[in-house]
Amino acid sequence: MPRRDMLLRPARWLQSCGCKVPRDAEGHADLPLEISPSFALDVDDLRERLVAPPELKPGQALVLT
Numbered sequence: 001m002p003r004r005d006m007l008l009r010p011a012r013w014l015q016s017c018g019c020k021v022p023r024d025a026e027g028h029a030d031l032p033l034e035i036s037p038s039f040a041l042d043v044d045d046l047r048e049r050l051v052a053p054p055e056l057k058p059g060q061a062l063v064l065t
Helices: 008-016 043-049
Strands: 033-035 062-064
Touching: 008 033, 008 043
Parallel strands: 033 062
Antiparallel strands: none
């Protein structure tokens, strides 16, 4: 599976929670994203866990564990 495909789900989840996800020219997330299942199993879990949407910057990784 290409790396960019692995970023689709966390990018969608973060956007659903109000985050502005940086995108490249093709519309793919422009930073490494990872959401551990121990942090959130679905977007509803993520909404409950986030106090505020994180500020995301191109190239700056976000790992939620």
